[in-house]
Amino acid sequence: MRRKKLFIKIMIHAFLVFWVMLTLYPILWVVKISFSPGKSLISTSLSLIPEQFTWANFHTVIFGRPFLNWFMNSAICAAGTTTLGVFLACTAAYAYSRFRFPGQREGMMSFLITQMFPGTLMIIPQFILISKLGLLNRLAGLIVIYSTTAIPFCIWILKGYFDTIPVDLEESALIDGASRNQAFWYVILPLARPAIAITALFSFMTAWNEYILAATFMESELKYTLPVGLRMMVGEFASDWGLFAAASLLVSIPVVALFMSLQKYLVSGLTAGAVKG
Numbered sequence: 001m002r003r004k005k006l007f008i009k010i011m012i013h014a015f016l017v018f019w020v021m022l023t024l025y026p027i028l029w030v031v032k033i034s035f036s037p038g039k040s041l042i043s044t045s046l047s048l049i050p051e052q053f054t055w056a057n058f059h060t061v062i063f064g065r066p067f068l069n070w071f072m073n074s075a076i077c078a079a080g081t082t083t084l085g086v087f088l089a090c091t092a093a094y095a096y097s098r099f100r101f102p103g104q105r106e107g108m109m110s111f112l113i114t115q116m117f118p119g120t121l122m123i124i125p126q127f128i129l130i131s132k133l134g135l136l137n138r139l140a141g142l143i144v145i146y147s148t149t150a151i152p153f154c155i156w157i158l159k160g161y162f163d164t165i166p167v168d169l170e171e172s173a174l175i176d177g178a179s180r181n182q183a184f185w186y187v188i189l190p191l192a193r194p195a196i197a198i199t200a201l202f203s204f205m206t207a208w209n210e211y212i213l214a215a216t217f218m219e220s221e222l223k224y225t226l227p228v229g230l231r232m233m234v235g236e237f238a239s240d241w242g243l244f245a246a247a248s249l250l251v252s253i254p255v256v257a258l259f260m261s262l263q264k265y266l267v268s269g270l271t272a273g274a275v276k277g
Contacts, residue, residue, distance in 0.1 A: 034058070034245035057246035067247065069222050070229035073139060074208055075254070077225060080143035081207035085150040086200050090192075092151070093158035094184060098167070108159070111152035119149060123216055130217060137219045145217070146207040154199040161195035162188065197265035204258060208251075226251050 028048045034057055036050040061067050095101075096108060126145055127136075135141030165188060173183040189196070211227035218224055224232075230251065233244040 030245045030248060033241055034249055036242060057242040058250070061243050061247045061250065065229075065243075066222055066224075067229065067250075070224050070226045071250075073223060074226040074251075076139050077142045077146060077214075078204045078207040078254075080139070081146040081150060082200050082203040084143060085147045085154055085203040086196060088147070089151050089154035089158055089199055090189065090196065093155045093162055094188065096155070096159045097162035098170075108156075111155055114152050120212060123213065126213070127216060136217060137223055139223070141217055142207070142214060142225070145213055146203075146210065150199075150203040150206045154203065157199055157202075158192065158195050161192055165191050194265045197262040201258060201262055205255060208255060 025048075032048050032050050035053050035055070037052050037054050037056060096104060130136055130141045130145065133141070133144075135144065169187055169191070170183045173187050174180070178186070209227060210225075211231065214225045215228045215231070218228060221232075226247075230244060230247050233240045233247065
């Protein structure tokens with residue numbers, strides 16, 4: 001019986017290891033290409049170790065192209081979208097959670113309906129609106145568009161989390177002399193950090209990885225964000241795959257760092273409410 005259980009555990013772990021390696025192999029292949037010289041992907045070897053190790057691709061990406069401009073543009077858009085989106089989503093979600101007013105249910109349903117349509121469907125009206133506001137080829141225009149895309153989803157997440165926070169905590173703060181705004185800032189928001197972390201991560205990734213809107217609204221090369229800049233490395237007749245792989249790794253670093261820094265809040269947000277008492 002022990003041998004049978006041991007054999008089953010070994011088979012299960014071997015199965016899991018196989019699928020983990022199958023999932024990680026493309027990522028490790030990108031790492032190999034980024035440290036390999038040349039532009040070609042043609043190789044008969046399945047080895048993940050570069051035949052010739054070089055940092056030339058990273059040096060060319062950082063110093064030979066306007067990569068730093070693209071990086072700063074993406075950072076500004078992502079930071080602005082996260083700040084604006086989380087702030088507006090927190091205040092709106094709190095209002096929908098704590099107050100009762102006409103059109104409350106219809107407003108929440110309208111947020112849900114907006115998520116049913118593809119984002120490309122709104123490119124033309126968004127382009128006309130941004131053009132009328134004089135925000136074409138400006139990062140402020142992208143921040144406005146990205147925020148309006150992320151806010152409905154963030155409101156739904158935060159509203160559901162605010163509903164789980166007891167109203168008695170706010171009432172206790174009000175009895176102690178706090179105003180409604182103080183109860184919101186010093187009582188509700190600290191308790192909602194897991195949900196805020198999730199919405200912040202979603203808003204950041206929405207702005208950091210978006211390509212279509214940035215390619216449509218940005219006309220100057222120096223105004224491009226990272227996804228649009230990476231697309232320029234893949235041409236019709238020639239492709240700098242080594243540069244593309246190196247730039248892809250550099251682009252993924254901020255997202256991974258943000259995810260790791262918010263991991264404890266994400267885990268607590270997923271497990272919140274699982275234990276009663």
